[in-house]
Amino acid sequence: MTSHVPVEEQAPYGAGAERKPARRVRVHHLRELKQRGEPWPMLTAYDMFTAKIFDEAGIPVLLVGDSAANTVFGYSSSLPVSVEELMPLVRAVTRSVSKALVVADLPFGSYQISPEQALTTAVRFMKDGQAHAVKLEGGRRFAPHVEAITAAGVPVMGHIGFTPQSEHNLGGYRVQGRGDAAEDLVADALALQEAGAFAVVLEMVPAEVAKRITAELVIPTVGIGAGPDCDAQVLVWQDMAGMNQGKAPRFVKRYADLAGALSRAAGQFAAEVRGGEFPGPEHVFH
Ligand SMILES: Nc1nc(=O)c2c([nH]1)NC[C@@H]1CN(c3ccc(C(=O)N[C@@H](CCC(=O)O)C(=O)O)cc3)CN21
Ligand SMILES: CC(C)C(=O)C(=O)O
Ligand SMILES: [Mg+2]
Secondary structure, eight states, rough: OOSOOOGGEEEEEETTSSSSOOOOHHHHHHHHHHTTOEEEEEEEESSHHHHHHHHHTTEEEHHHHHHOOHHHHOSSSSOOOOHHHHHHHEEEEEEEOOSSSEEOOOOOTSSSHHHHHHHHHHHHHHHOOOOOOEEEEEOOOOHHHHHHHHHHTOOOEEEEEEGGGGGGHHHHHHHOTTTHEEEEEHHHHHHHTTTTSSSEEEEEEHHHHHHHHHHHHHHEEEESSSOSSSSEEEEEEETTOOOSSSSSOTOOOOOOOOOHHHHHHHHHHHHHTTTTTTSSSGGGOO
């Protein structure tokens, strides 16, 4: 025993977080972090090793993003990825974490048709993927979808601003909510909160607008290209860790050079095999 505080009374993060074992992050913990003014990080994860590493590093929320379309499956946009492709990734991540709250991103076409379709897909991710919450893109027009899912007991994260599944309608990868459009974004955020969302992602939104939405909402905002005043910040992990060597969006900061490290490792392995240096005597059975 490392603590005299009953396990049920320990917060997963913040005060007392050093006392183990920590408990599962819940949506009310995220609202408490907002009330305390403590910003929190969110990362994507798509497999076992990264999920474990991020969970143990104290990332409270992991998103199995439909960005897996780009970062796992090699599509050039997020539109083609399916529920069937994402489900095993969700299952791998949920199996691999003990604290993090795992959010399953609903892919394009799996929820837009109707609130009923949205609930059906959300239930699949909760039941078959053992996710802890789901996320979907859209504002006021998707409030009925959010309401249907939350009414069934499933936490929903909203996503407004630049919504990649609508890139063809939005006219490309562009900042949303400049000028008069700011009012629409505020209305979208309030509608999602009213519909029962537990948090809302703001993607590529002017910092001033994100700040205003963050102040108006009681639920946390999660920024990506939305400035420093959001309650939380999210990045795609391959962008954050420099695994993605492509041109990064302006909102990305690279905290490591994983592509470089892996490339050097692979190059060294190849050279040692070609040079007859690997395997050495310590790697051989007799
Ligand atoms: N690797 C990866 N990172 C992401 O952040 C991400 C994905 N994939 N896939 C799904 C969506 C798509 N997103 C993206 C992808 C690219 C830009 C981008 O190229 N932005 C440029 C141009 C902005 C502009 O033209 O105004 C930038 O410099 O920010 C933005 C969001 C965010 N998501
Ligand atoms: C960038 C985040 C918010 C996302 O939706 C994804 O990774 O799919
Ligand atoms: Mg997404």
